[in-house]
Amino acid sequence: MEPPKERVKFIQTDLVLPYHYYAGDYKALYLRALKDKKILGSKCSATGKVFVPPLMSSPDAHAPCEEIVELPDKGIVTTFCVVNVPVYGRDIELPYVVASVALDGADVSIYGLVQECKAEDVEMGTRVQAVWKPDGERQGDHTDIKYFKPTGEPKAPLESFIHRL
Amino acid sequence: MSKLRNVAIVGFAQAPIVADDPHRTAPEMLYPVVKQALKNANVERKDIDYQCAGSSDYIDGRAFSFSQVMEVMGAWPPVQDSHVEMDAIWAAHLVWVKMQAEECDTAIIAGFGKVSEGSPMHVLNLQLDPFYHASLGLDHVSTSALQASAYMAKAGVDDAGLAEVAARNRAAGAKNPDTQLRQAVSAAELQKTPFVTSPLREGYLPPIGETATCLVLAAEGKAEKMCDKPVWIHGVDHRIELQTIGARDLTSSASTKLAAKNAFAMAGVKGVNDAQVVELGSTTPVEELILRDALGLSSGLGGKADGPVVNPSGSPLCANPLMNTGLLRLAEGFRQLSGRAGERAVSGAKRAVVHASAGHCLQQNIVWVLGTERRWA
Amino acid sequence: MSRAVAVVGVGQTHHASKQPDVNCAEMVRIAIDKALLDAGLSHEDIDAIVLGKAPDPLEGIMQPEQYLAGALGAHMKPIIRVHTAGSVGCTTALTAATHVASGLYGRVLTVAFEKQSEGNAMWALSPNYAFTPPMVAGAGGFFAPYCRAYIMRSGAPSHIGAVVAANARENAGRNEHAHLREPITVEDVLASPMLWDPIRFLETCPSSDGAIAIVMANEELAKKGPRKPAWLKAGATFTEPMYVPGRDQVSPLAGRTCAKHVYAKAGIKDPWNEIQVAEFYVPFSWYEPMWLENLGFAPLNEGWKVVDRGDQKFGRHLPVNPSGGVLNTNPIGASGMLRFGEAALQVMGRAGEHQVPGVKTALGHAYGGGAQYFSIAILSTEL
Numbered sequence: 001m002e003p004p005k006e007r008v009k010f011i012q013t014d015l016v017l018p019y020h021y022y023a024g025d026y027k028a029l030y031l032r033a034l035k036d037k038k039i040l041g042s043k044c045s046a047t048g049k050v051f052v053p054p055l056m057s058s059p060d061a062h063a064p065c066e067e068i069v070e071l072p073d074k075g076i077v078t079t080f081c082v083v084n085v086p087v088y089g090r091d092i093e094l095p096y097v098v099a100s101v102a103l104d105g106a107d108v109s110i111y112g113l114v115q116e117c118k119a120e121d122v123e124m125g126t127r128v129q130a131v132w133k134p135d136g137e138r139q140g141d142h143t144d145i146k147y148f149k150p151t152g153e154p155k156a157p158l159e160s161f162i163h164r165l
Numbered sequence: 166m167s168k169l170r171n172v173a174i175v176g177f178a179q180a181p182i183v184a185d186d187p188h189r190t191a192p193e194m195l196y197p198v199v200k201q202a203l204k205n206a207n208v209e210r211k212d213i214d215y216q217c218a219g220s221s222d223y224i225d226g227r228a229f230s231f232s233q234v235m236e237v238m239g240a241w242p243p244v245q246d247s248h249v250e251m252d253a254i255w256a257a258h259l260v261w262v263k264m265q266a267e268e269c270d271t272a273i274i275a276g277f278g279k280v281s282e283g284s285p286m287h288v289l290n291l292q293l294d295p296f297y298h299a300s301l302g303l304d305h306v307s308t309s310a311l312q313a314s315a316y317m318a319k320a321g322v323d324d325a326g327l328a329e330v331a332a333r334n335r336a337a338g339a340k341n342p343d344t345q346l347r348q349a350v351s352a353a354e355l356q357k358t359p360f361v362t363s364p365l366r367e368g369y370l371p372p373i374g375e376t377a378t379c380l381v382l383a384a385e386g387k388a389e390k391m392c393d394k395p396v397w398i399h400g401v402d403h404r405i406e407l408q409t410i411g412a413r414d415l416t417s418s419a420s421t422k423l424a425a426k427n428a429f430a431m432a433g434v435k436g437v438n439d440a441q442v443v444e445l446g447s448t449t450p451v452e453e454l455i456l457r458d459a460l461g462l463s464s465g466l467g468g469k470a471d472g473p474v475v476n477p478s479g480s481p482l483c484a485n486p487l488m489n490t491g492l493l494r495l496a497e498g499f500r501q502l503s504g505r506a507g508e509r510a511v512s513g514a515k516r517a518v519v520h521a522s523a524g525h526c527l528q529q530n531i532v533w534v535l536g537t538e539r540r541w542a
Numbered sequence: 543m544s545r546a547v548a549v550v551g552v553g554q555t556h557h558a559s560k561q562p563d564v565n566c567a568e569m570v571r572i573a574i575d576k577a578l579l580d581a582g583l584s585h586e587d588i589d590a591i592v593l594g595k596a597p598d599p600l601e602g603i604m605q606p607e608q609y610l611a612g613a614l615g616a617h618m619k620p621i622i623r624v625h626t627a628g629s630v631g632c633t634t635a636l637t638a639a640t641h642v643a644s645g646l647y648g649r650v651l652t653v654a655f656e657k658q659s660e661g662n663a664m665w666a667l668s669p670n671y672a673f674t675p676p677m678v679a680g681a682g683g684f685f686a687p688y689c690r691a692y693i694m695r696s697g698a699p700s701h702i703g704a705v706v707a708a709n710a711r712e713n714a715g716r717n718e719h720a721h722l723r724e725p726i727t728v729e730d731v732l733a734s735p736m737l738w739d740p741i742r743f744l745e746t747c748p749s750s751d752g753a754i755a756i757v758m759a760n761e762e763l764a765k766k767g768p769r770k771p772a773w774l775k776a777g778a779t780f781t782e783p784m785y786v787p788g789r790d791q792v793s794p795l796a797g798r799t800c801a802k803h804v805y806a807k808a809g810i811k812d813p814w815n816e817i818q819v820a821e822f823y824v825p826f827s828w829y830e831p832m833w834l835e836n837l838g839f840a841p842l843n844e845g846w847k848v849v850d851r852g853d854q855k856f857g858r859h860l861p862v863n864p865s866g867g868v869l870n871t872n873p874i875g876a877s878g879m880l881r882f883g884e885a886a887l888q889v890m891g892r893a894g895e896h897q898v899p900g901v902k903t904a905l906g907h908a909y910g911g912g913a914q915y916f917s918i919a920i921l922s923t924e925l
Binding site: 011013015016017018019020021022023024025026027055056057059060061062 | 185186187188189190192193196200210223226235236237238239240241279281282283284287288291295296299300
């Protein structure tokens with residue numbers, strides 16, 4: 001190989017680092033249930049607050065959350081943004097809505113896409129429902145919920161969700 | 166040395182050290198450990214002033230990895246907090262400095278690292294100079310092997326000598342219920358294990374392992390209420406050297422020597438032989454020999470071991486859960502001096518010297534002196 | 543704090559999206575040499591080093607303090623490495639201050655840097671974690687919903703974000719080190735593409751290469767220095783978990799607690815009237831009114847009114863980010879230390895063209911994570 005004629009200004013290193021991540025038993029339970037169109041949470045033994053996906057312990061009370069509860073696949077858009085810029089590793093038609101969705105009965109919200117409506121029709125307080133992948137296609141991962149869609153129900157009042165952003 | 170604040174270790178807990186825990190994520194491993202450490206120190210989370218964790222994003226394969234454990238530290242309402250991208254023993258040092266500054270009286274220190282999820286061989290290569298060393302594909306075993314060859318040539322130590330050191334640690338590890346490798350193996354058997362990178366054999370290297378740890382520190386006035394036998398910090402110092410493998414003498418550890426000198430002066434001791442227990446963060450037999458030289462201990466090769474008991478825990482050769490390995494050395498000092506070392510207790514131990522290391526070929530080193538009595542009146 | 547701590551030297555590189563003429567070691571060295579020169583000191587005078595930076599994957603070097611030990615002048619010295627997300631720069635400076643306050647170290651060098659151009663920042667900052675619901679939106683997308691909630695809750699008019707961005711750029715024009723200095727108008731900002739509605743392109747921070755170094759000393763040594771030092775009156779870091787039911791992500795409790803704590807320590811009862819200049823960590827323009835409230839400079843939901851009146855502009859009641867701030871210069875790990883260092887320079891009366899006249903007390907602030915990690919420092923002309 002010929003030595004470089006120009007001064008070397010940088011070296012290019014393409015790192016390949018193998019990782020295999022454990023879900024942990026709580027997340028594994030949650031992911032497995034998605035396959036059956038079920039959303040699981042865990043309940044804090046001290047406060048009764050419900051976390052979704054289920055946590056082993058509550059960050060606020062520092063207490064175990066061993067009780068697993070099932071949650072409906074309906075909830076409220078607590079807040080959201082409209083994405084107009086391509087995101088690394090994502091292939092979704094622009095613009096799209098990413099929302100914080102507080103499922104009914106949950107005390108923290110999860111992220112999800114909101115589709116089957118115009119971006120400008122999404123509001124803080126819009127009631128939504130999960131749209132699942134069809135039977136046989138669900139793999140037990142987060143993409144089993146394809147997105148959320150508006151239910152057409154009346155908008156939830158601000159005070160019902162402002163503390164569940 | 167001017168008078169410093171007396172600070173003590175008052176509690177410790179760890180998860181079992183295992184090759185991999187497929188059931189728990191890093192924060193899930195840490196949660197019960199934090200709860201247990203608080204219980205061991207007879208304290209509620211709300212009575213702790215400060216928390217500091219030690220971990221690495223690359224070990225865990227996620228940026229901001231430490232933010233996951235914020236969920237399990239009992240950090241609500243909001244708490245005073247920090248994190249070092251280092252072995253948690255340096256988090257313990259930072260907390261001790263903070264206590265000297267009278268910025269806190271009680272603190273928890275957490276270590277975690279989900280080592281099994283990644284590949285230490287690949288990851289630790291990234292610690293090296295990206296232009297000259299990392300690009301050669303060196304990893305921690307190959308740099309340790311370079312160091313081992315150099316030391317063996319200089320000191321006239323052979324393969325049997327390495328096996329003897331490793332076997333001694335394995336025998337000690339067999340008595341430590343909290344370590345990973347708990348079977349004694351003879352030097353002869355270890356010498357039959359295959360080379361990983363010559364001159365280092367499989368039997369001379371630590372297993373891959375992971376855990377989560379939590380140590381509780383408290384200043385005088387609070388420490389006594391939290392622990393029946395608080396273990397007091399008498400002195401500590403840490404130093405780093407240049408990384409460049411070719412620019413330093415790999416056969417000795419100048420930074421350990423200086424850190425030890427400063428820690429001994431702070432503790433008011435003449436040298437390492439004033440201690441009954443020494444716990445070293447050596448991950449190969451050669452590192453142990455180099456550290457023995459640096460601290461002024463006899464090598465003990467050929468059955469001539471005298472002076473303090475070295476590595477009663479079995480050393481990192483029996484368990485090397487990255488980012489926790491150092492803190493576990495401090496924990497061994499605490500266990501030995503507070504009557505919590507079970508079968509492996511060194512009888513009559515009143516003072517311990519604890520060492521831990523970071524980087525390739527003992528680049529960065531910390532030395533502590535611990536005692537059963539307060540250092541400063 | 544048991545012993546007085548002073549800033550005696552500050553040095554920073556220029557900041558740019560790419561610094562291809564230097565490697566990491568050379569870049570930190572430029573900042574360090576400037577800081578030492580500023581303090582009239584050399585490496586022999588330094589007892590310990592505290593390095594801070596954000597995730598290692600930004601440069602692809604694990605625990606770079608080991609590789610950089612030589613460049614940092616750390617050979618045979620103590621060095622520690624802090625990482626507390628976006629707040630890290632300010633937290634690192636406070637960690638160095640703790641070292642001095644302990645009485646164990648007379649002078650401490652603290653350094654923060656980021657050379658984002660060398661790694662893949664999008665990967666490092668917004669990785670697709672296994673088993674965690676994907677956010678599908680990137681860094682701006684994470685904070686945009688909270689800005690929206692702020693707008694909803696406070697009733698702020700939509701031009702406020704653009705006013706902040708244009709003012710920050712005007713300020714950056716007076717800062718020779720700033721990354722983005724070309725003037726922009728409110729109309730330019732409003733006309734720029736909406737990236738993460740409600741956040742527009744010109745309301746977001748850039749990605750920068752840059753470094754800053756600060757020398758701190760104890761009282762005795764600080765008084766020997768060639769310059770008027772900036773005294774650290776108070777500093778603290780507070781953190782909260784992400785998944786706390788009812789957590790206020792718009793005005794996080796950790797930020798409010800941290801501010802209350804440092805004001806009490808510094809004897810400040812009325813920050814709006816007792817502090818003359820503030821450097822907040824504002825990566826997206828809406829965070830300026832949000833932090834005005836969170837840090838107690840304005841009542842809840844009224845931070846935007848300060849911006850609307852222009853009271854936070856250069857030359858007005860409380861200049862915020864006279865350096866141009868994170869919106870115009872963002873070497874992530876260094877951004878928080880730049881806030882601390884700029885506050886110190888204002889107190890020392892050496893901020894150059896962006897010096898605010900008559901500064902007695904200044905505030906430096908940084909935050910990070912999902913608005914969870916807060917770090918605040920109060921610097922003063924008086925011991």
